[in-house]
Amino acid sequence: MKQQVKKLGDAELDIMLAIWQAPGPVTSTWLQEQLRGKRDWPLSALMTTLARLADKGFVLCDRSTRTNYYSALVSEAEYKTRESRSFLQRLHAGSLPSLVAGLYGSQAIGDADLEELRALIDALEGGKADG
Template identity: 40%
Template structure:
């Protein structure tokens, strides 16, 4: 999957709209959602959605007259994959994880610790 850092600002905004939506969205629905922040032409939004589809981040349902688009992965799934990719290229993944734990919030560290403890217990 393509990293968020490799996406343009508009592509990230469009993905954000799809993630927040309760279901697949038409081009018009995405355009209206984005209108709160910026005024964009319908064709600009359509081109952006098609570009995201070519990159494998969005899928297009062409069954109805108005094509509907949805993100292929949730925001959490996408960022987990990005983190996994980063660990894969970091070299010493143990040191990277230790540094990560040092920089996350105390609440995030607590959630991480609880999750790891629960997974350990489930594995036994």
């Protein structure tokens, strides 16, 4: 049975974004460098957050060498899909038109964004017709 993935806090998300962009497993020192300027944490705070991410099932810590290596157990796409669905359900009762109308009405998105959405929908529908 697949473990239910918990929500990431802002600091945890920053770490996961860095891990997801990495070409392979990373060290805490590498993460600390990647987060410099955004989150200038002492190593102890970073290690505590990494341990929390491991407890939540987001990262695997490989302790087989003298240096710990961290890798993602949850993919970026999987997390974004889950969080997007949750957001849409909680704030818009699952209604995508409600979300788009709200963003458009508040001018958070404009006509160019709507055209891009139309093109995406057309492309997605075109893919269905081919399949």
